[in-house]
Amino acid sequence: MTTPEPLHGPDDEFTLAELVNRVLDKGAVVSGDVVISVAGVELIYVGLRVLVSSAESMRGRLLPPRDS
Amino acid sequence: VLHLYCIVPADRRPADLHGVGGAPVRAVEAGSLACWLSEPTAAGPVEVADLRSHNAVIAAAMDERCTPVPLRFGQSIADDAALRAELERKAAHWSALLDRFAGHAEFGVRLEATAARADDGAGQRAREMQTSAAKPGTAYLEALARRQAEAAQRSQAGERVAAQIRERAAGVIRDSRSEPLSTPGGLITMAHLVAWNGVTTYHASVDAVRGAHPDLRFHCTGPWPPYSFVSDD
Numbered sequence: 001m002t003t004p005e006p007l008h009g010p011d012d013e014f015t016l017a018e019l020v021n022r023v024l025d026k027g028a029v030v031s032g033d034v035v036i037s038v039a040g041v042e043l044i045y046v047g048l049r050v051l052v053s054s055a056e057s058m059r060g061r062l063l064p065p066r067d068s
Numbered sequence: 069v070l071h072l073y074c075i076v077p078a079d080r081r082p083a084d085l086h087g088v089g090g091a092p093v094r095a096v097e098a099g100s101l102a103c104w105l106s107e108p109t110a111a112g113p114v115e116v117a118d119l120r121s122h123n124a125v126i127a128a129a130m131d132e133r134c135t136p137v138p139l140r141f142g143q144s145i146a147d148d149a150a151l152r153a154e155l156e157r158k159a160a161h162w163s164a165l166l167d168r169f170a171g172h173a174e175f176g177v178r179l180e181a182t183a184a185r186a187d188d189g190a191g192q193r194a195r196e197m198q199t200s201a202a203k204p205g206t207a208y209l210e211a212l213a214r215r216q217a218e219a220a221q222r223s224q225a226g227e228r229v230a231a232q233i234r235e236r237a238a239g240v241i242r243d244s245r246s247e248p249l250s251t252p253g254g255l256i257t258m259a260h261l262v263a264w265n266g267v268t269t270y271h272a273s274v275d276a277v278r279g280a281h282p283d284l285r286f287h288c289t290g291p292w293p294p295y296s297f298v299s300d301d
Binding site: 012014015016017018019020021022023024025026027028029030 | 072075103116119120122123137138139140141142143145151154155165176178180257287289292295296298299
């Protein structure tokens, strides 16, 4: 067996959405007592901020416009 | 405060690896376990590059012999001693996850309706709104109900395809998770825990199901560290 390559498919907005979903929303938490924050900002807020800012910087296509 | 990446067997060491903000990655050991971490760099807004770096460090710990327990981005802990105490407190839990993950990786399938099909839905809604313009309140409620019904239909359609994939690849999928997508045209996102020696069979199974659904777009990703399988639900 060959060593698996850490690849994640084509580098498109769908792959980015899958990355963000996994890295920010999944994954183990070491302790319930650990404050989940980055630079003092709660993760849920950071998550939204990343989604919004990355949507703009990544060709504005991560979050398609809401249909109304 | 330390940035945490993943939990691995104690003998797995990061080799000349740099993580979030370019900080060197090191390991803290506790018994048979180790946690990979780095010192934080200057605080600033979180960038997509940081998420990629986080994932890349965990992916670097992964090969056919070892599949790390990936940690969620954004956790921090005071110091090495606090981390060691936490690792020891739940050592049996982490060891059980490492045993379960060994020889496996996570693969993702994201299902979306083709652009034409998604546009049809939006166009139809716009037309319906126009014809009901005389009663805007009623039109709004009708449109809302219709949208909810469509979302439920998409979710059910996604679940049916997910079941087909699970059935076809039953021999190589050890575990699976799925979530409905709320994006326009989105049906479902699936995660499969697949044995390394079954990856070819897995991809062939997904391709076979894909062939039966020309009206859907299949976005396949992986291998990922098993983010979606760290909880018991």
